Amino acid sequence: MNHQHALPPVPIWKLIAVACAGGFVGSAARAGMELGCSSVGLPGWTARVVVNVLGACAIGVLFARLCDVDGRGIPVGFSQKNRVREQLWGAGFLGGFTTVSGFAWDVASAVQDGALVRATVLLTADAVVGIAAAALGYSITMARRQVRERKGAA
Amino acid sequence: MLMHLLIVSMCGAIGCALRLVARDVLMHNGAQPWWAVLVINLFGALLMGGVAGSAQSIEEQAGSMVLAAATGVLAGWTTYSAFSMDVVQLWLRGQRASALTLWAATLCGAPLLALAGGAAMAAYTGAAT
Numbered sequence: 001m002n003h004q005h006a007l008p009p010v011p012i013w014k015l016i017a018v019a020c021a022g023g024f025v026g027s028a029a030r031a032g033m034e035l036g037c038s039s040v041g042l043p044g045w046t047a048r049v050v051v052n053v054l055g056a057c058a059i060g061v062l063f064a065r066l067c068d069v070d071g072r073g074i075p076v077g078f079s080q081k082n083r084v085r086e087q088l089w090g091a092g093f094l095g096g097f098t099t100v101s102g103f104a105w106d107v108a109s110a111v112q113d114g115a116l117v118r119a120t121v122l123l124t125a126d127a128v129v130g131i132a133a134a135a136l137g138y139s140i141t142m143a144r145r146q147v148r149e150r151k152g153a154a
Numbered sequence: 155m156l157m158h159l160l161i162v163s164m165c166g167a168i169g170c171a172l173r174l175v176a177r178d179v180l181m182h183n184g185a186q187p188w189w190a191v192l193v194i195n196l197f198g199a200l201l202m203g204g205v206a207g208s209a210q211s212i213e214e215q216a217g218s219m220v221l222a223a224a225t226g227v228l229a230g231w232t233t234y235s236a237f238s239m240d241v242v243q244l245w246l247r248g249q250r251a252s253a254l255t256l257w258a259a260t261l262c263g264a265p266l267l268a269l270a271g272g273a274a275m276a277a278y279t280g281a282a283t
Contacts, residue, residue, distance in 0.1 A: 016174050020167045023230050027166020030229065031159050056238035063239055074246045091174060091236065096166045098234035102225075104199035104264035105206040108272060111265070126234065127261045134238035135245075 010080055015087045022092020030097050045106040045118070048099060049125045055098035056130040060137025062090050064145060073142050161219055162226040169230025188240035188256050191233065198232035199264035203271025208279060 030051050037047035066082040067075035078086055103126050110119035173194055180190035205212065205224045212221045237260055244253035 012174075012178060016171050019174050020171045023170025024163045024167035026170075027226060027230050028159060028163040030166070031162040031226075035155070035159075052234040052238075055235040059235040059239045060242065063243075075243055087174075090239075091233070092170055094235035095173065095233035096170050096230045099229040100195040100232035100234050100237060100260065100264055101198040101202035101228045101268070102232075103234065104268035105202045105272075107265035108203055108268035109206070111269065112272075123261065127257070130234065130238050131241055131257070134235075135242045138239070138242055 010083055015084065015091075018084055018088045019092035019095070022088045022094075023096035026093040026096030026098075029093075030099065045102075045110075045122060048102045048106060049122065052098045052103060052126055053130050053133050055094045057133035057137040059090055059094050060134040060139075061141045062086065062094070064138045064141035066090075069142070073146060157219070158222050161222045162229075165223045165226030166230030169227040169232075172227070173231050173233065186252075188244060188252065191236050191240055192256055192259055195232045195237060195260055196263050196267055198228050200267040200271040202228045202232075203268035203273075204275035205271075206268075207272025208275045211279060 030047075033051050034044055034047040037050070038044065063075055063086075066078060066086050068077050068079060068082075070076050103122065107119050107122050110116075110122060176194055177187070177190045180193060181187060185193070202225070205221070205228065209221055212224070237256070241253050241257050244250070244256065
């Protein structure tokens with residue numbers, strides 16, 4: 001698409017400002033999830049499992065909607081316009097919403113407490129369920145997009 | 155509670171901005187995007203071990219708002235969503251060894267570094283008192 005090359009590249013300060021705004025809302029959503037879980041008596045780590053799995057699924061969907069793809073449906077990058085959207089919702093909102101440091105400490109404290117079941121649940125959720133959620137979110141959305149684009153081309 | 159929420163959100167936004175700057179710097183120095191996210195996440199896990207492992211003494215000495223600010227920055231700094239999408243993208247592109255390396259390094263490395271951060275902080279504060 002030629003018109004993309006006509007646009008100047010998005011300046012870094014703009015990408016950072018956009019991600020800051022997304023990160024503010026995403027962090028608030030995560031803190032809200034933690035408060036919500038604790039208000040129904042669930043420990044904090046359950047909230048962080050939920051945000052990571054939800055966030056992984058959401059970024060799969062987001063990428064499949066925004067990225068440029070090659071013929072096999074594999075992401076190759078973003079157009080300038082979608083780059084800003086990805087910074088807002090992906091790097092910003094979902095980056096603030098999800099947390100690896102929280103996961104790391106949850107596992108570490110489970111190990112320190114000798115709570116092996118809790119550690120196993122955390123590792124399974126983040127190592128298997130979360131990755132599967134991202135893969136599913138991406139592949140389902142990409143399959144629907146390719147069907148739609150084929151219809152549009154026909 | 156509202157104050158807590160506001161501090162976590164503001165500090166999360168700062169963490170996000172710092173992550174983008176760090177990612178940009180790392181990539182300008184030749185790091186692959188997934189490699190930059192790995193370094194960011196592992197560093198955040200190490201620091202989180204130090205902060206969360208000494209949460210009680212931080213809260214007593216500096217107050218619960220400082221604790222919320224520190225954990226907020228670190229939670230915004232690290233990202234599980236970018237990590238999971240990087241694993242999926244590398245896998246789809248056929249870079250399976252890189253995908254598995256990123257996967258294993260994050261999931262084993264982050265908790266281990268958090269433990270190390272906690273132990274280092276405990277040793278430091280133990281030595282200081």
